[in-house]
Amino acid sequence: MTDRQNQISEVVVTAAEMRAIENRLFAAGMPVAALMEKVAGLVTRRMRAEWERLGLTLPKVGVIVGPGHNGGDALVIARELYLQGYDVAVTQPLGKLKELTQSHAEYGKSLGIPWLSLEELLQSCDLLIDGLFGFGLERPISGDLAEQVAQINQSKKRVFSIDLPSGIHTDTGEVLGCAIRADYTFCLGLWKRACLQDGALEFLGKVELVDFGIPLGDIEAVLAESSRCYRITGQRAIAALPLPRPLLFHKYKAGHLLLVCGSQEYAGSAILTGLGARASGVGMLSIAVPQSLKPLLVPQLPEALIIPCPETDTGAIAELPDTLNWDKYQAIACGPGITRSAASILPPLLQTSQPLILDADGLNLLSDLGISLLKGRSAPTLLTPHAGEFKRLFPEINPTGDRIQAVREASQQTGAIVLLKGARTAIGSPTGTVYLNPESTPALARGGSGDVLTGLLGGLVAQLPPEIAIQSATWWHAQAGILAAQERTALGVDAFHLTQYLAPVVQRFLM
Numbered sequence: 001m002t003d004r005q006n007q008i009s010e011v012v013v014t015a016a017e018m019r020a021i022e023n024r025l026f027a028a029g030m031p032v033a034a035l036m037e038k039v040a041g042l043v044t045r046r047m048r049a050e051w052e053r054l055g056l057t058l059p060k061v062g063v064i065v066g067p068g069h070n071g072g073d074a075l076v077i078a079r080e081l082y083l084q085g086y087d088v089a090v091t092q093p094l095g096k097l098k099e100l101t102q103s104h105a106e107y108g109k110s111l112g113i114p115w116l117s118l119e120e121l122l123q124s125c126d127l128l129i130d131g132l133f134g135f136g137l138e139r140p141i142s143g144d145l146a147e148q149v150a151q152i153n154q155s156k157k158r159v160f161s162i163d164l165p166s167g168i169h170t171d172t173g174e175v176l177g178c179a180i181r182a183d184y185t186f187c188l189g190l191w192k193r194a195c196l197q198d199g200a201l202e203f204l205g206k207v208e209l210v211d212f213g214i215p216l217g218d219i220e221a222v223l224a225e226s227s228r229c230y231r232i233t234g235q236r237a238i239a240a241l242p243l244p245r246p247l248l249f250h251k252y253k254a255g256h257l258l259l260v261c262g263s264q265e266y267a268g269s270a271i272l273t274g275l276g277a278r279a280s281g282v283g284m285l286s287i288a289v290p291q292s293l294k295p296l297l298v299p300q301l302p303e304a305l306i307i308p309c310p311e312t313d314t315g316a317i318a319e320l321p322d323t324l325n326w327d328k329y330q331a332i333a334c335g336p337g338i339t340r341s342a343a344s345i346l347p348p349l350l351q352t353s354q355p356l357i358l359d360a361d362g363l364n365l366l367s368d369l370g371i372s373l374l375k376g377r378s379a380p381t382l383l384t385p386h387a388g389e390f391k392r393l394f395p396e397i398n399p400t401g402d403r404i405q406a407v408r409e410a411s412q413q414t415g416a417i418v419l420l421k422g423a424r425t426a427i428g429s430p431t432g433t434v435y436l437n438p439e440s441t442p443a444l445a446r447g448g449s450g451d452v453l454t455g456l457l458g459g460l461v462a463q464l465p466p467e468i469a470i471q472s473a474t475w476w477h478a479q480a481g482i483l484a485a486q487e488r489t490a491l492g493v494d495a496f497h498l499t500q501y502l503a504p505v506v507q508r509f510l511m
C-alpha cells in the first residue's frame, strides 16, 4: 500500500463530513456525473472479481434503485454490466428520482434494461445490488418500502450493497426502521462510521473500502481536530510497537509495570494478566497479589517480582504494602480478579502520578467511589469497561447505540482514555479523537480474555505514550484472537491459549 492508501484507510467520517468533502471536489470543478461514473466503474470491477471468487459465472443481476445518487451509482453499474453481457433487471421502488439518477434511468431504459416489480425481480435474479439509499438516508424506512425491504431480506438472495446497507444510519450504525441485510458492502471513498459500529455489524457482511481518489487535502480541510475518528490498521498498530530494539539496551528502558490483580476466588486472573503483560516485551513486571497466591504465580511467571499483600477474610487484597515505591513504575494496571472486597486499594492508586489502567472490579470500585475522582489525577488514566461496567460508570450515557459518541462523552467527562469493549472496540481520548478496532472475533467473548488485554495494555503503556499503546494493544489482542480461532476454531480460544498467539501475530505481520 502507498502512504496515501494507508492514510485513507485510517479515516472514518460522518455523513455530514463526507458530504462536505464531496462538495469541495465538486466546487473545485470535478463534475458530479464524472465522479459517479468513476465510482461505479470501480465498484463494478470489484463486484465482478468477488463473483468470480464465489464461483458465480454470469449471474442474473437484480438492481434495486433508490431516489438519490446511491441509486445513480446502481444504475451506472447496471448499465455497465448490461453492456458487458450480463442479464440485468432493475426495480425502482420510489417514483421520483434526483435529476442525474433520472437521466441514468432514461438511458438504461433506452438500452432495453427491463424495469420490474420487486416480486418479478426476485423471481428472476440470482443476486441483488442494493442502491436504495447511501449516506443520504435521513428518516426511518416505513410503509410499503419497509415491506419491500422485508421481502428482500426474506428472499435470502446474496446482496451487494453500495456504500452502506440501505436503512443503516451512516453515523450511528443503527437500523432506521428496517435495513437490507448485505453479504457484501462496498464503502465508497472513505470509511463511514457505521462500518465500525456494533449495531450495523449484522447488516454489513464483508466490508471493503473502494478508494476513488479523494485528495488528502480535502479531507484535512473538512475534519475538525476535536472530533476525529480513526480506524486502527495493522500498519498503525505495529508501527507503534517498540521494535526493533536498539542494540544497546537494558531492561529498565523497556519499562516497569505493576499489576494489582487476583484473589483467592479469581486466582487465575492474576496469571492471565501476567501472561498478557509478558507478551508486551515489558522490561520488568511486578505483580501485587494476596499473599497466599504467591506460590501459585511463581511457577507460571518466574520472571515476575511477586509482591505479597495482606489479605481480607475472603482472600482479596486487604491493602497494598507501605513499602511500595510508586516511582519505580512506568505504568500500573489494576482490576482483574480483585473482587469488590479489595476496596481499600483504589484510593492510593488514584493518588499516584503513574499512568493507571483500571479494569473489571477496578472499574466497579471506581463507580462506587465516583468518577469525579479521576479529574484530580496528574497522570493519564485508562478505563477498559465492557458495556455493563460502562453503564455503572456512566449511567447517563448509552453504550449500545452510537458507541463512538459514547466513548467520546465518557472520555471528556473524566479526562480518562475510555476503551469500550465490543465487537468493534471503541476508544475515546480526552482530545475528542476516537479510535476504532476494525476486526475481531466472537471467539474472544470468553472469561479471562479481558484480563489478557489488561496485562498487554499495561505492558505497552509502560513503554509507549498511553494513547498509542491502547490502539496497539486493542488491535494486537483482537488479531491474536483471530489467529487462534483460525487454528483452533472459535471454541478453542480460551484465555490461556490466547496469550500464546500474541507473539506469533506480530511475527507474522512483520514477515
Ligand SMILES: NC(=O)C1=CN([C@@H]2O[C@H](COP(=O)(O)OP(=O)(O)OC[C@H]3O[C@@H](n4cnc5c(N)ncnc54)[C@H](O)[C@@H]3O)[C@@H](O)[C@H]2O)[C@@H](O)CC1
Binding pocket: 022, 032, 033, 035, 036, 039, 066, 067, 068, 069, 070, 071, 073, 098, 132, 133, 134, 135, 136, 137, 138, 139, 140, 141, 142, 162, 163, 164, 188, 189
Ligand atoms: N455525488 C456523487 O457523484 C457521488 C455520490 N455517491 C453516492 O451518493 C450517495 C449519496 O447520495 P444522496 O445524497 O443522493 O443520498 P442517497 O442516495 O442516500 O438518498 C437520498 C435520497 O433518498 C431520500 N430519502 C432519504 N431517506 C428516505 C426514506 N427513509 N424514505 C424515502 N426516501 C428517503 C432523500 O429525500 C433523497 O432523495 C452515496 O451514498 C453514494 O452512493 C458516491 O458514490 C460518490 C460520488
Ligand SMILES: [K+]
Binding pocket: 070, 130, 131, 132, 133, 134, 161, 162, 163, 164, 165, 166
Ligand atoms: K445502499
